[in-house]
Amino acid sequence: MTTTTRFAPSPTGRLHVGNIRTALHNWMLARKQGGRFLLRIDDTDAERSREEYVAAIRADLAWLGLEPDGEERQSARLDHYERAFEALRAAGRVYRCYETAQELELKRKILLGRGLPPIYDRAALALNEADHAEKAAEGIAPHWRFRLDHEASITWDDGVRGAQKFDPAQLSDPVIRRADGSWLYMLPSAVDDLAMGVTDVLRGEDHVSNTAVQIQMFDALIAAGHAGQRPRFAHEALLVGSEGKLSKRLGSLGCDAFRERGIEPQALIALLARLGTSLPVEPIGERAALIESFDLETFGRAPAKFDDAELERINAAIVHQLDFDAVAPRLPDGMDAAGWHAIRPNLSHVGEAAEWWRLVTGPIDPPAFTEDDRAYLREAARLLAWGDDPWRALTGALKAATERKGKALFLPLRQALTGMDHGPDMAELLPLIGEDEARRRLENAAG
Ligand code: GLU
Numbered sequence: 001m002t003t004t005t006r007f008a009p010s011p012t013g014r015l016h017v018g019n020i021r022t023a024l025h026n027w028m029l030a031r032k033q034g035g036r037f038l039l040r041i042d043d044t045d046a047e048r049s050r051e052e053y054v055a056a057i058r059a060d061l062a063w064l065g066l067e068p069d070g071e072e073r074q075s076a077r078l079d080h081y082e083r084a085f086e087a088l089r090a091a092g093r094v095y096r097c098y099e100t101a102q103e104l105e106l107k108r109k110i111l112l113g114r115g116l117p118p119i120y121d122r123a124a125l126a127l128n129e130a131d132h133a134e135k136a137a138e139g140i141a142p143h144w145r146f147r148l149d150h151e152a153s154i155t156w157d158d159g160v161r162g163a164q165k166f167d168p169a170q171l172s173d174p175v176i177r178r179a180d181g182s183w184l185y186m187l188p189s190a191v192d193d194l195a196m197g198v199t200d201v202l203r204g205e206d207h208v209s210n211t212a213v214q215i216q217m218f219d220a221l222i223a224a225g226h227a228g229q230r231p232r233f234a235h236e237a238l239l240v241g242s243e244g245k246l247s248k249r250l251g252s253l254g255c256d257a258f259r260e261r262g263i264e265p266q267a268l269i270a271l272l273a274r275l276g277t278s279l280p281v282e283p284i285g286e287r288a289a290l291i292e293s294f295d296l297e298t299f300g301r302a303p304a305k306f307d308d309a310e311l312e313r314i315n316a317a318i319v320h321q322l323d324f325d326a327v328a329p330r331l332p333d334g335m336d337a338a339g340w341h342a343i344r345p346n347l348s349h350v351g352e353a354a355e356w357w358r359l360v361t362g363p364i365d366p367p368a369f370t371e372d373d374r375a376y377l378r379e380a381a382r383l384l385a386w387g388d389d390p391w392r393a394l395t396g397a398l399k400a401a402t403e404r405k406g407k408a409l410f411l412p413l414r415q416a417l418t419g420m421d422h423g424p425d426m427a428e429l430l431p432l433i434g435e436d437e438a439r440r441r442l443e444n445a446a447g
Helices: 017-032 051-064 078-090 101-113 129-137 186-195 205-223 248-252 255-260 265-274 287-293 308-319 324-330 337-346 350-361 371-383 390-401 406-418 426-433 435-446
Strands: 004-007 036-041 070-073 094-097 143-146 154-158 162-166 175-177 200-204 232-236 239-241 304-306
Touching: 004 017, 004 200, 017 036, 017 051, 017 200, 017 232, 017 239, 017 248, 017 265, 017 287, 036 051, 051 255, 051 265, 078 094, 078 186, 078 205, 094 175, 143 205, 154 205, 154 232, 162 205, 175 186, 186 205, 200 205, 205 232, 239 248, 255 265, 265 287, 265 308, 324 337, 324 350, 337 350, 337 426, 350 426, 371 390, 371 406, 371 435, 390 406, 390 426, 406 426, 406 435, 426 435
Parallel strands: 004 036, 036 070, 200 232, 239 304
Antiparallel strands: 094 143, 143 175, 154 162
């Protein structure tokens, strides 16, 4: 079967760095196996889902370069959930309940107060048809729970966590459908994973207990005649801030914020691809290399720490590798491939290119020089000659003509030509400044 993964965000907000990581790993898993990566918009919650978030999710994935091979929307698949529900109902796997949120909360509190796990007591299973008729007569519609099979223990071999075992009696029968007929997340997701041929569900470890429940749903759906196979599961450890906690900040950190900060998508991807794995986090701009090394076996159980300083380091290293063509529209007017090449090693962010480009276009602001340096710069202006490598020629001629070497040879030239003590390689910069302008700057500094 073709490996098929899916990224299934609910369009109730923007993607944050944790979602981005989940999307990336699903994309990588599919790419590594030559399979398919689906975007599934989980928009059964009509009240909280927003079209603008659907658009933002697509735009964010495009910015990251994680284009899906297909897109599905749960709101367009309600008839599938209805049919699955009817099949489960016929098989006696769903039942009607009437407890209010307050009543359920009270039950929870009582159990917790007694030191017991807050598992739903299945009181509604004891209702008979007369009870249901009475509720209907009062105009009270039921919500529906999926009845877990307490006899069938739940096991799976998790791609990250290894052998998993759950006792269904220790889980609450999940509510799958609200009284207004709308769907909660659990059942539609299982129905879709079967129908869409999803082979691998890779998601955060906050979904482990959902998986336990959904495994019984998959089995019940297949037993009720649904085509498809239960997918493999893998749950990755959650992402935490560098302070080691699940921070609010991380939960709101999305593509826009990264883009505004000048973070390249390649940097975010290089970091998130390997964070929390035993592989070294490196500024790998080549996706093929990241995909090649992707392996669930390398994923650790400890929370993965997201560190902004590490992202900045990776970003700078990625910027130093970016080709001119990849950044051209973001560069200052007139800056060509040679200019980008000269300036690139000095940047932490592409946006800083304009600052450095000013060294080429001027005006520059050289420091005041000593009398001795001024004489030296006058000599430099006289010896300046244009050729293949004017910087090498100039410094070679000055070395021969003066006693100077090292810093005394180079620094006054750099200062006179750029106004700065440090910066791009002068051998690359000088041809960009050009012969006449370079001579003018040297003469100017010589006073
Ligand atoms: N819509 C669910 C969520 O965002 C999907 C979880 C999943 O099955 O991957 O949590």
